[in-house]
Amino acid sequence: xxxxxxxxxxxxxxxxxxxxxxxxxxxxxxxxxxxxxxxxxxxxxxxxxxxxxxxxxxxxxxxxxxxxxxxxxxxxxxxxxxxxxxxxxxxxxxxxxxxxxxxxxxxxxxxxxxxxxxxxxxxxxxxxx
Amino acid sequence: xxxxxxxxxxxxxxxxxxxxxxxxxxxxxxxxxxxxxxxxxxxxxxxxxxxxxxxxxxxxxxxxxxxxxxxxxxxxxxxxxxxxxxxxxxxxx
Numbered sequence: 001x002x003x004x005x006x007x008x009x010x011x012x013x014x015x016x017x018x019x020x021x022x023x024x025x026x027x028x029x030x031x032x033x034x035x036x037x038x039x040x041x042x043x044x045x046x047x048x049x050x051x052x053x054x055x056x057x058x059x060x061x062x063x064x065x066x067x068x069x070x071x072x073x074x075x076x077x078x079x080x081x082x083x084x085x086x087x088x089x090x091x092x093x094x095x096x097x098x099x100x101x102x103x104x105x106x107x108x109x110x111x112x113x114x115x116x117x118x119x120x121x122x123x124x125x126x127x128x129x
Numbered sequence: 130x131x132x133x134x135x136x137x138x139x140x141x142x143x144x145x146x147x148x149x150x151x152x153x154x155x156x157x158x159x160x161x162x163x164x165x166x167x168x169x170x171x172x173x174x175x176x177x178x179x180x181x182x183x184x185x186x187x188x189x190x191x192x193x194x195x196x197x198x199x200x201x202x203x204x205x206x207x208x209x210x211x212x213x214x215x216x217x218x219x220x221x222x
Contacts, residue, residue: 071197073174074156100198101159102152106166113158115197121158 008078009058010118013040016055019117067119074100076113076123085110085126133207136187142180144168149203
């Protein structure tokens with residue numbers, strides 16, 4: 001068994017696709033119409049056959065209070081790996097991305113937390129060698 | 130002043146103030162991560178939240194909502210009466 005799919009609950013799939021591709025640099029993998037919504041996944045260009053990220057619509061009534069409560073306390077539900085947190089932080093800040101936590105040395109890992117503009121906080125992490 | 134001493138009596142709460150001195154304006158998540166990774170304090174999120182409530186009611190921490198996020202800031206003003214009461218008097222003689 002292996003993990004082939006992870007999900008983020010997004011307020012707006014089209015906006016999410018733009019953010020996750022244009023800003024984060026992922027590439028679209030699947031885009032299948034599903035009634036009003038889409039089965040919409042992205043992958044990392046560094047691992048196109050790897051785990052897909054599903055941009056799942058957050059229309060379920062439980063989704064908004066859940067997401068709002070996490071964001072209020074600064075909790076990122078999803079994490080991505082980068083090779084240089086500081087460089088990503090500066091690059092993304094230049095694109096207008098809002099960070100709730102600047103790059104911080106947490107011992108074995110350096111992390112930062114940003115707002116994905118679709119209702120979520122995302123953590124990026126870099127393992128220290 | 131009683132609330133201030135009570136708030137400062139707890140080592141975890143003093144560490145929270147240390148961390149806010151290092152970087153002011155942190156979310157609950159960041160504070161919890163710092164407490165566990167830098168200080169080895171594995172307090173639950175609820176416990177840290179309660180510590181913040183105590184610090185806030187003593188006036189030592191202020192929480193501010195900025196849009197959808199809530200950040201915590203240190204406020205050293207309640208410490209000034211302590212300085213006034215003992216340290217400065219002694220310095221004047």
